[in-house]
Amino acid sequence: MPWSTISGSWNSPRVDLVIDMGNPFLNRSVDGFLKIGVVGATRVAAEEIYHCIRKGHASKNQAQEALKNMCKEGAYWGSIAGVYVGMEYGVERIRGTRDWKNAMIGGAITGGLVSISTGKSKDAVFIDAITGAAIATAADFINQLT
Amino acid sequence: MPWSTISGSWNSPRVDLVIDMGNPFLNRSVDGFLKIGVVGATRVAAEEIYHCIRKGHASKNQAQEALKNMCKEGAYWGSIAGVYVGMEYGVERIRGTRDWKNAMIGGAITGGLVSISTGKSKDAVFIDAITGAAIATAADFINQLT
Known part of the structure; x- marks a missing residue:
């Protein structure tokens, strides 16, 4: 008598929504x-x-x-x-290379823009831009390590 | 008379320190x-x-x-x-796959550990673990996009 086997697998839910803006x-x-x-x-x-x-x-x-x-x-x-991803892509297109400097520049622009949009002073905007650049660079380095 | 050309290039400083801990x-x-x-x-x-x-x-x-x-x-x-990179690597070895869930679990453990080390309450540790997981997952998704 042949053996009958039951096999099953479980995949976590995966939703991928793609919107084409052209x-x-x-x-x-x-x-x-x-x-x-x-x-x-x-x-x-x-x-x-x-x-x-x-x-x-x-x-x-x-x-x-x-x-x-x-x-x-x-x-x-x-x-x-959204702002960061767009900026990083823009910087990559302008510079023509892919490295951690794109992340740094993109992070700085994003940090500055977010800071401006919340109505902070000029000093705070600059500090937030530095922090944004540092966080984006750190995330890029960590990504290369993992 | 042949033309003589001068060409130059500039590279940003690059320091790579590798320490082998075995x-x-x-x-x-x-x-x-x-x-x-x-x-x-x-x-x-x-x-x-x-x-x-x-x-x-x-x-x-x-x-x-x-x-x-x-x-x-x-x-x-x-x-x-350091804690995050180590944890993410450990989770990857245990699970045997590479996906965003490694980042999520690694981020949660790191957030919890950092919170515990600063002497926070049990509730705060749990909330920090959730935040760590969310930040790590977001960074992983952004990395896939850029």
Whole structure:
């Protein structure tokens, strides 16, 4: 009698939404906005779920507040990522090479723009640009290591 | 008469320090510590130089303070990067695959460890782990986009 075998596999859910804006610069920015926006919103969701479990109950008001925070943080993370991805791509096209300096320049522009958009002073904008450049460079280096 | 040409090229300085600890896990961690430590220290240096230019003068005390801050921030950035790179590598070895989930798990462990080391409460450690996971996942996604 032949043996019958049962085999199964499990894959984590994978959603890939592609929106074609007809321009590689815009495509990347929108892609970055959506993907990182989802990560930012998920972070808030995970935090809110943890708080609910700790307290042992959840109210309708809390759920509404959580949803509002998810949208807010998702839009914030997404905007920063969208600007960064677009800038990094632009710098790469202008410079014609791919290295950590693209990340540094892209990070500096993004840090400065985010700072300007929140109405900070000239000094703070410059400091935020430096911080943005440092974070983007560090992320690029870490990416090369892993 | 033949033409004589002069050609020149300029390369940005490149320093690569490799320390072999005899273990791939440790090698990566030390590499991450050094590289990201330098980035963190450079950030402080750039900030201090900007402040000096704005004020128009620099004192010996300020220079000492700047050096102290550079060492402090370099060590802080380096430690976080070293732990993250090591953890990400460890997770990759255990799971046997390379995807964004390694970054997420590595980020969560790093966020939690950093939080524990600064003596935060259990709740804060969990929230920091969630934030670490979100930041690492976002950085991994951005890296795939750029």
